[in-house]
Amino acid sequence: MALKKGTSLKLSRDNASRADALRSFFLCCFFSLVLITVDMMYPDFVAFSALRSAFATVTQPFLALGATITAPFKGLSNVAANLTASEESLTELESENALLEALNAELEESAQEAERLRELLELSDAYNLQATGARVIARSTDAWQDTITIDKGSSSGLSAGMAVTSSAGLVGQIIECNLTSSVVRLISDASSSVSAMIQSSRIQGMLEGSITGELTLTQVSTVNTVAVGDVVVSSGLGGVYPKGLPIGRVIEVQSDSSSLELEIVVSPYAGSGSYEEVLVISSLTEEDLAYGDEVVFFESQ
Amino acid sequence: MDYMLQTGSGKQNAGKYTAIAAAVCIVLQLVLAPHLGFLSGFINFSLLFAAFVVMCSQETVSIFLAFFAGLFYDLCASEPLGLMALCLCVAAFVYRLLRLGTQSFTSALLYLDFLWMAALVLLLWYIALGLLGLAQSVPALIINSFLPAFLVNALCFCPFWYVLSRLNSQNRRLNIGPRSGAPDLK
Numbered sequence: 001m002a003l004k005k006g007t008s009l010k011l012s013r014d015n016a017s018r019a020d021a022l023r024s025f026f027l028c029c030f031f032s033l034v035l036i037t038v039d040m041m042y043p044d045f046v047a048f049s050a051l052r053s054a055f056a057t058v059t060q061p062f063l064a065l066g067a068t069i070t071a072p073f074k075g076l077s078n079v080a081a082n083l084t085a086s087e088e089s090l091t092e093l094e095s096e097n098a099l100l101e102a103l104n105a106e107l108e109e110s111a112q113e114a115e116r117l118r119e120l121l122e123l124s125d126a127y128n129l130q131a132t133g134a135r136v137i138a139r140s141t142d143a144w145q146d147t148i149t150i151d152k153g154s155s156s157g158l159s160a161g162m163a164v165t166s167s168a169g170l171v172g173q174i175i176e177c178n179l180t181s182s183v184v185r186l187i188s189d190a191s192s193s194v195s196a197m198i199q200s201s202r203i204q205g206m207l208e209g210s211i212t213g214e215l216t217l218t219q220v221s222t223v224n225t226v227a228v229g230d231v232v233v234s235s236g237l238g239g240v241y242p243k244g245l246p247i248g249r250v251i252e253v254q255s256d257s258s259s260l261e262l263e264i265v266v267s268p269y270a271g272s273g274s275y276e277e278v279l280v281i282s283s284l285t286e287e288d289l290a291y292g293d294e295v296v297f298f299e300s301q
Numbered sequence: 302m303d304y305m306l307q308t309g310s311g312k313q314n315a316g317k318y319t320a321i322a323a324a325v326c327i328v329l330q331l332v333l334a335p336h337l338g339f340l341s342g343f344i345n346f347s348l349l350f351a352a353f354v355v356m357c358s359q360e361t362v363s364i365f366l367a368f369f370a371g372l373f374y375d376l377c378a379s380e381p382l383g384l385m386a387l388c389l390c391v392a393a394f395v396y397r398l399l400r401l402g403t404q405s406f407t408s409a410l411l412y413l414d415f416l417w418m419a420a421l422v423l424l425l426w427y428i429a430l431g432l433l434g435l436a437q438s439v440p441a442l443i444i445n446s447f448l449p450a451f452l453v454n455a456l457c458f459c460p461f462w463y464v465l466s467r468l469n470s471q472n473r474r475l476n477i478g479p480r481s482g483a484p485d486l487k
Contacts (some may be wrong), residue, residue: 014401014402017361017397017401018401020361021361021364021394021397021398021401022394023361024361024364024365024394025364025390025391025393025394028364028365028367028368028386028387029387029390029391031368031386032368032371032383032384032386032387032390033383033387035381035382035383035386036381036382036383036384036387039381039382039383040381040433051376052376055376055377059331059377062331062332063331063332063335065332066331066332066333066335066336067336069332069333069336070337
């Protein structure tokens with residue numbers, strides 16, 4: 001009888017436990033199904049989004065820690081995966097790699113162009129220039145002229161005589177303006193003559209090109225002191241080039257006893273092959289030109 | 302073993318082991334689980350925790366703990382909230398029904414129980430993903446993801462299995478009171 005009582009107690013306990021389990025199970029199932037249904041039907045449900053966002057914020061340090069800890073082991077798994085790679089997947093990867101390399105080269109080119117254009121924009125802002133951007137599309141091929149061709153012309157408001165500069169320094173002057181292109185004579189051209197001055201001492205002179213492409217600052221009296229390394233900028237005289245545009249740096253100064261002028265050789269900042277985009281200065285403001293006292297100073301030299 | 306932990310000190314031990322297992326599984330799920338896996342199978346520490354707590358204590362609360370473990374996994378993953386919670390509480394309930402009244406457990410039985418629980422959870426999970434349209438091919442998913450996940454989780458359950466085996470052997474040596482299953486001879 002005691003045995004039967006013990007067995008019935010056990011059975012009633014089991015039935016109670018089973019009932020408890022069933023209740024708990026149905027409750028959890030119900031909530032799970034509600035959650036799944038709401039999440040599937042309303043992916044942007046505010047409460048779930050907020051919960052996920054808060055969870056992600058709280059667990060982010062753990063994820064970062066895990067990434068740091070497991071970084072050395074990921075290489076080992078890649079080795080294992082690579083050992084079982086098929087010929088087809090290798091061929092596919094090789095062609096994808098070639099495409100990516102080409103794309104990378106294009107992007108690198110675009111990045112460099114963006115950098116050059118940014119420098120031009122900075123130059124325009126720094127000197128407060130009214131300018132138009134243009135690309136160099138051709139360079140002179142004969143030995144007698146030192147010119148470039150740009151892709152803007154009269155249709156873009158350009159005209160002959162306008163100054164052209166790059167982010168590095170002064171380039172030249174438009175000598176021929178067509179509808180959609182223009183020819184620019186470089187400052188190194190033998191026919192070129194730019195009114196320039198030594199930036200530090202304000203000594204005025206004329207920067208002239210040559211057949212060899214060498215730049216020479218002329219009309220500087222021997223009583224003046226010019227040192228190697230001095231910066232040469234445009235003087236603004238003549239109304240062609242704005243004042244203060246960098247042109248180059250003095251690389252040689254020679255003084256001949258029989259001459260009244262110094263022989264000053266200047267190395268241009270804008271080398272003939274160093275730019276692909278240029279700024280055409282479309283109009284000069286009052287501040288771009290030399291002041292009256294600067295003109296007097298030049299005439300007195 | 303489950304009835305051993307129904308006594309006063311046994312309940313405290315169950316609570317202690319459950320808390321430790323929860324802390325360990327939460328940290329491992331966040332730190333290691335996203336980065337370590339075998340082929341397409343990743344470790345599911347929520348599954349390991351739910352199986353451990355269900356086998357450690359057959360209180361009704363173990364089903365709720367399995368549910369919340371599944372919710373935690375759903376928050377970690379990008380699948381619908383409540384999906385793993387549903388799978389784990391189904392497995393916990395089935396285990397409770399099957400093992401209710403079982404007097405003694407061997408180590409082998411503990412591990413076999415985990416294997417079928419894991420298989421049930423993972424099958425339900427991948428079938429649900431297919432039914433919800435979140436996976437393209439259920440058979441391919443079962444072959445490519447289920448088997449690696451099953452194997453990797455079976456391997457990672459070994460430390461939990463060791464702890465359960467130790468608890469089981471300790472409780473056999475203690476052989477505590479009427480709830481051991483022995484009849485009350487009053």
